[in-house]
Amino acid sequence: MRVPSDGLSGSPPRLADGIIQADVAVIGGGVIGHSIAWEARRSGRTVVVIDDAPGTGASWAAAGMLAPVSELHYQEEDLLAFMLDASARWPAFAAGLAAASGADPGYITTPTLAVGADAADRRAFMDLRAVQQANGLSVDLLTVREARKREPLLSPGIACALDTPADHQVDPRLLVACLQAALAGDGTGDEGGIKSGAAGRGTPAAGAVDDYAVLARAAGLLWQDGAVAGVGLAGGGTVLAAETVVANGLHAAALEALPENLYLPLRPVHGDILRLTVPRHLQPLVTSTVRGLVHGVPVYIVPRRDGTVVIGATQREDAPSAMDAVSAGGVYRLLRDAQVLVPAVAELELLESTARARPGTPDNAPLLGRVPVAGAEAGREPGHHIAGLIIATGFFRHGVLLAPAAAAVCRELLDGHQDPRWAVFNPGRFSAKPGARTPARLLNTPPIKETA
């Protein structure tokens, strides 16, 4: 796709003939796209977020656990470092967002309790604890009595409890709403608003809803002189931007006119999640996030400030009839296992069952960064990247946790820097070898459900 004839003029944002212009165009309005957009906006750039259904993807279902310690997996050291970096950013990120939006993103710093139902679950948690400690992470073994003193509604029959003080949580729906409010306002929370920089910076993007939202589906990238120059919208319309960020989760690979050699191996990993109201006489059901293992099967219970809890943990790689189809077996297992750990779960009122797919990658790590041009070695030659394009997808199980770190990485890239620690996540790492041609079908990946 090529840009319309008037191309990029460098003039301030404007709307003419269905053309919206901004410094940064973000495709995808989940936690990742919105966080990146807000960070770009805070840097003084004009931003648009292109999404026909913002906030309704994986971010709508997420439990919002910010859990780098509990989520540690073998041989994922780079990801652990990134998760810890993100975790350290959360207090300032949440505070800045609350100030900018005037609303509460539901960030809660109560600890996480890992709770096992039987002896095998206890062994699994102790093995994990050894790995966590080897990585310098703090996890304290509690007696069952200590755990129940803290959380009286835990079952007396549990086999173990471990305290993870560093793992917290946020409410992803409130988070997205706060990001939207911040983007619709002056974006900063500063009394004076954004300080203007170059022409057009620090001003809203004309033609967008609330000066930032383009409620349309992106069809593909627009190119001019070997650089990405914006986004073509499905059904017509154009967004011209000096920088385009591809942050539409699972659907990133389906965009038209991605770079020829770029292969984004995203796969859907479905998860069911329940929301329940805790009757007044049982509140709070728990104050910590409870991450359980029940006869080897994971389940978590996440308390919210509004007196509800979220119960989840299923991971399915089947091909349901629809991306948001809830599994009856998944719901059954979640309620059954949650009651083993906290029997009072049986007395809660079921508000909602939801399913969405996490955007998984082969190494469970995100696809984040600029795209090397064919011939440049991935991640080694920062000067040799396709101009105007940043990829930010594949956040799998950790997108909420990683959002502030992903936003910081993107802001650095927009400023012309690359933190060498995160070069391992370069989005070209699964692509064809430099110089090889990517098969045409990869440029038009079929709908995700067919790839499962």
Ligand SMILES: Cc1cc2nc3c(=O)[nH]c(=O)nc-3n(C[C@H](O)[C@H](O)[C@H](O)COP(=O)(O)OP(=O)(O)OC[C@H]3O[C@@H](n4cnc5c(N)ncnc54)[C@H](O)[C@@H]3O)c2cc1C
């Ligand atoms: C059940 C479940 C529980 C989870 N729990 C946690 C948790 O506790 N902690 C955690 O950190 N993570 C968790 N996750 C993972 C987390 O939800 C994801 O990693 C994160 O939401 C990914 O965010 P995203 O913005 O990349 O994608 P999404 O939220 O999926 O957003 C992508 C957006 O792109 C839009 N889009 C798609 N195609 C186009 C197009 N062509 N043009 C324009 N827009 C488009 C969609 O409408 C959507 O709004 C969970 C996920 C699930 C499913």
